[in-house]
Amino acid sequence: xxxxxxxxxxxxxxxxxxxxxxxxxxxxxxxxxxxxxxxxxxxxxxxxxxxxxxxxxxxxxxxxxxxxxxxxxxxxxxxxxxxxxxxxxxxxxxxxxxxxxxxxxxxxxxxxxxxxxxxxxxxxxxxxxxxxxxxxxxxxxxxxxxxxxxxxxxxxxxxxxxxxxxxxxxxxxxxxxxxxxxxxxxxxxxxxxxxxxxxxxxxxxxxxxxxxxxxxxxxxxxxxxxxxxxxxxxxxxxxxxxxxxxxxxxxxxxxxxxxxxxxxxxxxxxxxxxxxxxxxxxxxxxxxx
Amino acid sequence: xxxxxxxxxxxxxxxxxxxxxxxxxxxxxxxxxxxxxxxxxxxxxxxxxxxxxxxxxxxxxxxxxxxxxxxxxxxxxxxxxxxxxxxxxxxxxxxxxxxxxxxxxxxxxxxxxxxxxxxxxxxxxxxxxxxxxxxxxxxxxxxxxxxxxxxxxxxxxxxxxxxxxxxxxxxxxxxxxxxxxxxxxxxxxxxxxxxxxxxxxxxxxxxxxxxxxxxxxxxxxxxxxxxxxxxxxxxxxxxxxxxxxxxxxxxxx
Amino acid sequence: xxxxxxxxxxxxxxxxxxxxxxxxxxxxxxxxxxxxxxxxxxxxxxxxxxxxxxxxxxxxxxxxxxxxxxxxxxxxxxxxxxxxxxxxxxxxxxxxxxxxxxxxxxxxxxxxxxxxxxxxxxxxxxxxxxxxxxxxxxxxxxxxxxxxxxxxxxxxxxxxxxxxxxxxxxxxxxxxxxxxxxxxxxxxxxxxxxxxxxxxxxxxxxxxxxxxxxxxxxxxxxxxxxxxxxxxxxxxxxxxxxxxxxxxxxxxxxxxxxxxxxxxxxxxxxxxxxxxxxxxxxxxxxxxxxxxxxxxxxxxxxxxxxxxxxxxxxxxxxxxxxxxxxxxxxxxxxxxx
Numbered sequence: 023x024x025x026x027x028x029x030x031x032x033x034x035x036x037x038x039x040x041x042x043x044x045x046x047x048x049x050x051x052x053x054x055x056x057x058x059x060x061x062x063x064x065x066x067x068x069x070x071x072x073x074x075x076x077x078x079x080x081x082x083x084x085x086x087x088x089x090x091x092x093x094x095x096x097x098x099x100x101x102x103x104x105x106x107x108x109x110x111x112x113x114x115x116x117x118x119x120x121x122x123x124x125x126x127x128x129x130x131x132x133x134x135x136x137x138x139x140x141x142x143x144x145x146x147x148x149x150x151x152x153x154x155x156x157x158x159x160x161x162x163x164x165x166x167x168x169x170x171x172x173x174x175x176x177x178x179x180x181x182x183x184x185x186x187x188x189x190x191x192x193x194x195x196x197x198x199x200x201x202x203x204x205x206x207x208x209x210x211x212x213x214x215x216x217x218x219x220x221x222x223x224x225x226x227x228x229x230x231x232x233x234x235x236x237x238x239x240x241x242x243x244x245x246x247x248x249x250x251x252x253x254x255x256x257x258x259x260x261x262x263x264x265x266x267x268x269x270x271x272x273x274x275x276x277x278x279x280x281x282x283x284x285x286x287x288x289x290x291x292x293x294x295x296x297x298x299x300x301x302x303x304x305x306x307x308x309x310x311x
Numbered sequence: 312x313x314x315x316x317x318x319x320x321x322x323x324x325x326x327x328x329x330x331x332x333x334x335x336x337x338x339x340x341x342x343x344x345x346x347x348x349x350x351x352x353x354x355x356x357x358x359x360x361x362x363x364x365x366x367x368x369x370x371x372x373x374x375x376x377x378x379x380x381x382x383x384x385x386x387x388x389x390x391x392x393x394x395x396x397x398x399x400x401x402x403x404x405x406x407x408x409x410x411x412x413x414x415x416x417x418x419x420x421x422x423x424x425x426x427x428x429x430x431x432x433x434x435x436x437x438x439x440x441x442x443x444x445x446x447x448x449x450x451x452x453x454x455x456x457x458x459x460x461x462x463x464x465x466x467x468x469x470x471x472x473x474x475x476x477x478x479x480x481x482x483x484x485x486x487x488x489x490x491x492x493x494x495x496x497x498x499x500x501x502x503x504x505x506x507x508x509x510x511x512x513x514x515x516x517x518x519x520x521x522x523x524x525x526x527x528x529x530x531x532x533x534x535x536x537x538x539x540x541x542x543x544x545x546x547x548x549x550x551x552x553x554x555x556x557x558x559x560x561x562x563x564x
Numbered sequence: 565x566x567x568x569x570x571x572x573x574x575x576x577x578x579x580x581x582x583x584x585x586x587x588x589x590x591x592x593x594x595x596x597x598x599x600x601x602x603x604x605x606x607x608x609x610x611x612x613x614x615x616x617x618x619x620x621x622x623x624x625x626x627x628x629x630x631x632x633x634x635x636x637x638x639x640x641x642x643x644x645x646x647x648x649x650x651x652x653x654x655x656x657x658x659x660x661x662x663x664x665x666x667x668x669x670x671x672x673x674x675x676x677x678x679x680x681x682x683x684x685x686x687x688x689x690x691x692x693x694x695x696x697x698x699x700x701x702x703x704x705x706x707x708x709x710x711x712x713x714x715x716x717x718x719x720x721x722x723x724x725x726x727x728x729x730x731x732x733x734x735x736x737x738x739x740x741x742x743x744x745x746x747x748x749x750x751x752x753x754x755x756x757x758x759x760x761x762x763x764x765x766x767x768x769x770x771x772x773x774x775x776x777x778x779x780x781x782x783x784x785x786x787x788x789x790x791x792x793x794x795x796x797x798x799x800x801x802x803x804x805x806x807x808x809x810x811x812x813x814x815x816x817x818x819x820x821x822x823x824x825x826x827x828x829x830x831x832x833x834x835x836x837x838x839x840x841x842x843x844x845x846x847x848x849x850x851x852x853x854x855x856x857x858x859x860x861x862x863x864x865x866x867x868x869x870x871x872x873x874x875x876x877x878x879x880x881x882x883x884x885x886x887x888x889x890x891x892x893x894x895x896x897x898x899x900x901x
Contacts, residue, residue: 386781386782388786390782407771407772411768414768415779415785416783416784416785418785422784433765472782
C-alpha cells in the first residue's frame, strides 16, 4: 500500500513535469505547443552532447541545457509562429510539424537504442518502510514541488507573470495597456521549453534517451491537458495525479502492460462526462454571444 | 386579453461568477405584441435574450413558449419552435455569398416543414428576402461575399437570416447599433410591417426614439432587474427609470 | 522603381470565357466546352490510364498515392466544417484493424471485409469522436493527435489483434487489376462526390458551421448531429483506405496508426490547397512520388513532409491548386490608380 502511494506520487509528479511546459505555454499565450515532446528530447540530446562531446561538467551542462532550450523556444516563436500568430489551427499544425521534424531527425542521426544516456545526479537510494526509492526519484519529486510553487509565485506576483495573465485573458485589451503580445508569446514559448528541458534532464537519466520517449511525453502532456482542462494549471496537476495513481494501481493489480489504458480511459471518460476537462471552462455556450 | 400568452418568462435568474446578470425577471407576451426592452449598458438585456433562446442556461426560472416549457433546451431546438433572433454583433457567414447566408435557415427542417416538404426556389426566396432588406436584386450586393459587406448590411443580413426561419417570435438584439440613419429609416418600417402581419417581436435597443415609435409596451432592466413595465410614456415617467437613465432626455412622440 | 509601382496596381479579372461558361448555360462553342471539360476530364482519364502504364514498383506507388489522397480528402472534408484533424491515422488504423481482424479470425474475403470495415469503422470513429464536436478550437486536433498514438500503444502492450507483430498472411486481392482500379476509382468517386456534396445545401451548412456555429444554431439546425454525420463520412473514407491497404499488404500491425498517415494527408492538403478537395488529391499525387523518388531521404521522410508542411502553412497558405485555378480562370493586368 505504501509502495503504491510512493510510486504513485512519483509517477504523478513525473507526469506533471511532462505537462508543465505545455500547459504553461498554453495558459500564457494560448499557443498549444505540440513541439513539446520534440523539445524535451532535443534538450536531452543537447545535455548529452554538452557532457560527452564538449566534456562539460554536469553542474555546467545542465543549466546550460535549460538556457539553450529556452532560446530554442524563443527562436521557434520568432522564426515560425510570429507569422501565423492568431490562427490557432495554423499554430497547432506548425508546432506539431516542428516537433515531429525534430524527433524524426533525431531518429535519423541515430538517437534510438541504449547508446545515449544521461547520468543521474546522486546514486543510491533509501528504503522507506520496506519500499526502495532511489534518490533521483526523490529529487524529481522535490524539484517538481519547488517548480510548481515558484511558478505560482511567478504568475501571481511578478510583473511579467501578471502581463502573461493579462494576455491570456484578453489579448487586445492587454495590447492597449502596452503589453507586447509578441514578446509575451515568445517568452511563453521560451519558458515552456526551458521547463521541458528541466523535466528532461531530471527524468531522462532514469530511462533511455530516444525519440520514442518524445512521443510519449507529448501524449502524456496532451492527455493530462485534456483531462485537466486546457487553461487550468491546477486542473493539470489534479489530472496528473489521477492518471499517475491510476497507472501505478493498474500496474500493481492488473499488470503493467495495461498501464497505457489509463490515459486512454481517462480521456474517453472525461470526454463523455465533461468534455472541457476537470477544471476547464466549458466555453461551449457560456460565452457572451 | 383572453388569448394564451405566446411567451411567458417566470422568475428567470442567472449569475456569472459573482455577478448577477439577471435577477428574478418575469414577463408575458401576447401574440402579435411588440415589446421593447431597454436599460443601461450591462443591465442584462443580451443575457435575457440568450436565456430565452437557449444560448445560456438559466440558474432558475422558466421560459414557456406557446404553452411548452423550453427552459434549457438547445438553441437549435428553440429556434425550430419558431423563435428567431439577431445578434448584437452581427453573426454572418463571412465566407459565403450574402444570399447563401439566407439559404442556411431555409435548409432547416422547420422551414422544410412549413413549405410542405419542398425546397422550392430557395435562391429565389433568399434573394427576394434580401431585396426587401435593401440588398438590391439587380446589383451585385446579394451575390458578394458577406465578409466584404459594410457593417450596416451585415446587420440587415443577420435580420434576414432570422426572418428566413419564418419565426413566430422575433428577438432583435440591438439591431440598429452601427446602422446609419438612412438604414434605420428603411429597416424600421419593415419590422413594423412584419409586426402588423402578426409577428410577435421583442426589440432591444438603445435608440429610444425609434423604439418608442414602434413598440406597444416597454420593459426596463437595470442591474438585471425589471424596474418598470408599461407604455412608453408611463415608463419614462417612472422615478427609477429616470434615475437609471440619468441625464438622458428622451422625447416621446 | 518603387515610385513607378505606386501608380499602378495589379488587378485580377475573370477571363471572358470563364464568365461566359459560368453564367450562360448554352454551350455555344467547342472552345467553351473544352474550357469546362478539360480540367475535369484530363485528370480522370490520366488517373484511369496510369494503372495500365505503371506496373511493378511505380504501380504500387500509384496505389499508395491514391490511398493517401483518400486520407487527404477525408481530412479536407472534416476541415470544411471546422474540424481540423491531426490524426487521420486514427481512421486509417481503425479501418485496417477491422478488416484485418475479420479476415484473420473469420476468414472473410476482401469483398466483405472492406465494406464492413468502411461502414463499421465510420460508425466507430464517429462514436468515439462524437463528444468532441461540442468543443471548439483545438480540442479536436488534440484528441485526434493522441488517439492513434494511444491505440497503437494499447495494441502493442496488450498483444491483442496480433500485438506488435501484427496479423499477417491475410487474404490478398485475387485479380491484379483490382487494387489499382479500386484505389483510383475510390479516389475519383470521393473527389467528385465530395465536391458535389460541398456545393449542395448539405455542404453549404457544413461550411456555415465552420464560419459561425452559433448563427447556424440560431437557424434551427442541429450542428452537433451534422458534425457527427461529417465525422462518419470522413471516417468511412479513412477506414476504407485502411481496409484496402490491409488486403494490399496482406498485413496489419500497429504501424497502421503510424504518423505517416497523419502527417502526409495534412501536408498534401496544405500543399495542394485546402477546401477544394482537388487540391488535396493533387498534393498527395505530387508528394508521394516525390518522396519515393528521393529515396535517399528514406529515414528523413517524415521530417521532409513536416518541413514541406511548415513551408506551406507559413509561406504558401493558398496552396498550389488555388494558384492554378486562378491562373486558369483569371488574368492580371496593371491598372493606373
